[in-house]
Amino acid sequence: MVTEAPATREVADYKEISASGRRYRLQQSAIDIAILFVGLQILSVIFALVDPSRFAYLNSANITVALQNIPLLGIPALGVGILMIAGEFDLSVGANYIFSSIVVGQLSANGMNQWLAVLVGLIAGTVIGLLNGVITLKLKIPSFITTLGTLGIWNAATLFYHGASSQTYTPTGILNSLLNGNFGPVPAPAIWMLVLAVGCYALLQRHRIGNHVFASGGGPAAANATGVNVVRTKMLAFGITGFMAAVGGILAAASVGNIAPASADSLALNAIAACVVGGLLLTGGKGTVLGIVIGAFLLYWIQDVLLLLGAPGFYLSAFVGALIIAASVFYRVISTRRV
Amino acid sequence: MTSIEINEVTNVSSKAEMTAGASGFANTVGDAATPLLELKEICKRYGQIDVLTNVSFTVNKAEVIGLLGDNGAGKSTLVKTISGVVQPDQGELVWDGKPVQFNSREVSANYGVETIFQDSALVDSMSIARNIFMGREIRNRFGFMDLRQMREIAAEVLKTIVAIEGIDSPDKLVGSLSGGQKQAVAIARAVHFKRSLLVLDEPTSALAVRATEALFDYLRHLRDQGLSSILVTHDLYDAYRICDRFVVMSRGRTILKAAKSETSIEELTEKVSRG
Numbered sequence: 328m329v330t331e332a333p334a335t336r337e338v339a340d341y342k343e344i345s346a347s348g349r350r351y352r353l354q355q356s357a358i359d360i361a362i363l364f365v366g367l368q369i370l371s372v373i374f375a376l377v378d379p380s381r382f383a384y385l386n387s388a389n390i391t392v393a394l395q396n397i398p399l400l401g402i403p404a405l406g407v408g409i410l411m412i413a414g415e416f417d418l419s420v421g422a423n424y425i426f427s428s429i430v431v432g433q434l435s436a437n438g439m440n441q442w443l444a445v446l447v448g449l450i451a452g453t454v455i456g457l458l459n460g461v462i463t464l465k466l467k468i469p470s471f472i473t474t475l476g477t478l479g480i481w482n483a484a485t486l487f488y489h490g491a492s493s494q495t496y497t498p499t500g501i502l503n504s505l506l507n508g509n510f511g512p513v514p515a516p517a518i519w520m521l522v523l524a525v526g527c528y529a530l531l532q533r534h535r536i537g538n539h540v541f542a543s544g545g546g547p548a549a550a551n552a553t554g555v556n557v558v559r560t561k562m563l564a565f566g567i568t569g570f571m572a573a574v575g576g577i578l579a580a581a582s583v584g585n586i587a588p589a590s591a592d593s594l595a596l597n598a599i600a601a602c603v604v605g606g607l608l609l610t611g612g613k614g615t616v617l618g619i620v621i622g623a624f625l626l627y628w629i630q631d632v633l634l635l636l637g638a639p640g641f642y643l644s645a646f647v648g649a650l651i652i653a654a655s656v657f658y659r660v661i662s663t664r665r666v
Numbered sequence: 667m668t669s670i671e672i673n674e675v676t677n678v679s680s681k682a683e684m685t686a687g688a689s690g691f692a693n694t695v696g697d698a699a700t701p702l703l704e705l706k707e708i709c710k711r712y713g714q715i716d717v718l719t720n721v722s723f724t725v726n727k728a729e730v731i732g733l734l735g736d737n738g739a740g741k742s743t744l745v746k747t748i749s750g751v752v753q754p755d756q757g758e759l760v761w762d763g764k765p766v767q768f769n770s771r772e773v774s775a776n777y778g779v780e781t782i783f784q785d786s787a788l789v790d791s792m793s794i795a796r797n798i799f800m801g802r803e804i805r806n807r808f809g810f811m812d813l814r815q816m817r818e819i820a821a822e823v824l825k826t827i828v829a830i831e832g833i834d835s836p837d838k839l840v841g842s843l844s845g846g847q848k849q850a851v852a853i854a855r856a857v858h859f860k861r862s863l864l865v866l867d868e869p870t871s872a873l874a875v876r877a878t879e880a881l882f883d884y885l886r887h888l889r890d891q892g893l894s895s896i897l898v899t900h901d902l903y904d905a906y907r908i909c910d911r912f913v914v915m916s917r918g919r920t921i922l923k924a925a926k927s928e929t930s931i932e933e934l935t936e937k938v939s940r941g
């Protein structure tokens with residue numbers, strides 16, 4: 328039975344509910360890492376203003392190189408992140424990135440229409456992703472194992488199809504501007520990353536498919552019992568991951584001018600690292616697109632800072648490693664503080 | 667302490683029918699004499715174990731069935747079969763006189779079956795509102811969710827229909843709720859989307875007395891409106907108070923089917939405990 332409460336109390340209750348709702352929503356956003364990120368940027372900028380000769384952080388070349396390079400990790404990380412939220416891994420994104428871009432490079436070099444070649448490369452990447460999904464979901468084995476296997480297979484396919492030498496890639500005209508040009512001061516890859524990140528945000532956090540992605544990763548049995556098609560949702564996530572890997576590979580090929588078959592061996596682990604730094608869980612069901620983007624920025628940022636300060640190369644991997652561990656500890660601490 | 671008060675709020679349930687999709691099967695199904703659901707010789711094996719063997723019974727319109735039996739008798743498996751989550755190896759389901767195949771939860775939901783699963787079927791890492799609408803999101807024609815409306819309805823259902831204590835916002839993660847609060851969220855979801863048949867698999871196992879009473883009042887109220895329920899419970903006193911008919915299972919078979927007037931709580935106790 329509903330008890331009739333005085334109207335004024337109802338209003339107070341409702342305001343309380345909506346206020347605490349904002350608090351919960353904020354906690355579930357990437358607010359913590361965003362604040363940390365902004366803080367680090369402010370410190371970096373201050374340091375760069377104080378001592379520009381020792382720390383050329385604001386140097387336009389430094390910024391341009393950053394905006395060129397972050398997307399090459401960030402775009403594949405978007406796919407890897409969506410897949411991780413859906414509860415699956417793709418360790419083969421690096422192999423896919425290389426294979427798809429070499430397909431594009433070789434087809435273009437052999438005289439295929441360059442637009443068509445890009446389309447073929449994107450389809451190849453998506454199909455490779457979907458294939459991981461089919462193997463994982465039909466044979467019911469862990470995707471970690473599936474993609475460890477396909478990682479080897481697609482690396483071998485690259486060598487079989489192309490060989491161990493580099494493949495040059497020089498798109499021309501409008502395609503070159505789209506892949507490798509500048510929009511004002513901003514390099515094209517950064518624009519693509521922005522566009523794809525907004526698209527991923529809309530899909531993951533605003534669209535019902537995104538709700539199904541979170542449900543499939545967070546509780547596949549519960550998702551299934553409430554009418555979510557878990558297999559279809561995960562297949563989509565595998566496909567998106569493959570597509571994003573191909574986009575990253577093609578952008579990298581265009582900006583470097585060639586593709587070296589062994590150049591993306593650590594991409595999968597770096598993408599997973601970016602996701603973890605961005606607040607995703609290895610167990611799935613949790614994360615934000617903003618978090619993934621910031622994770623990719625931070626992985627680059629720490630290396631950039633060390634390089635600018637003239638630290639020896641081996642420091643880079645040590646600091647990246649420390650960043651990943653520190654991020655995990657950070658999330659653990661804030662998640663146990665608030666319940 | 668957990669307390670649930672359940673009540674009918676017409677505008678909320680009409681929203682439920684809007685969002686539940688297929689509308690042809692609303693509360694008024696066929697004529698009153700045709701059974702709502704008939705199970706015919708349902709069999710299910712898991713590996714070497716026969717979990718369900720030739721289970722047959724009928725659910726009429728406007729009645730509450732008590733599905734009873736020892737641990738492992740097969741009650742939850744039967745509930746999942748009726749909900750389309752588990753497919754039977756043999757046997758037939760007949761809905762309002764027509765044979766149907768509940769190949770997925772989506773199909774059974776379209777016929778108007780709403781289930782509270784024994785394990786609640788909630789995702790801890792998602793908010794209450796997103797859990798309640800999981801798989802049946804309120805969305806525009808491009809598939810984008812109306813998160814605000816989902817939050818508002820969730821808050822309304824939790825505050826008015828299922829007035830449970832301690833849930834201050836539909837944005838709270840389900841993982842941070844108590845066992846009884848989680849069960850209340852599962853009840854809220856079922857209550858919001860219910861249309862023809864409510865299947866409740868031990869819905870009160872984590873609820874305090876007051877909340878349990880409120881849920882039973884609500885089931886009686888639904889029966890008065892012509893809806894049917896199947897209640898799985900281990901509390902035979904509760905079952906005897908609220909149910910119109912009983913089906914007792916033992917090791918995958920039905921061993922007693924009786925109306926309340928034909929049986930007694932002693933007989934039910936005897937059958938459930940001796941098998």
Ligand SMILES: Nc1ncnc2c1ncn2[C@@H]1O[C@H](COP(=O)(O)OP(=O)(O)OP(=O)(O)O)[C@@H](O)[C@H]1O
Nearest residue numbers: 712715717735736737738739740741742743744784
């Ligand atoms: N997915 C499965 N795979 C194998 N065996 C299963 C599966 N699900 C259930 N079983 C078995 O089927 C039998 C019936 O299980 P079920 O969950 O239907 O029992 P129940 O009557 O609901 O019991 P309880 O009262 O304890 O909830 C049990 O012996 C169980 O071990």
Ligand SMILES: [Mg+2]
Nearest residue numbers: 741742784867
């Ligand atoms: Mg059970």
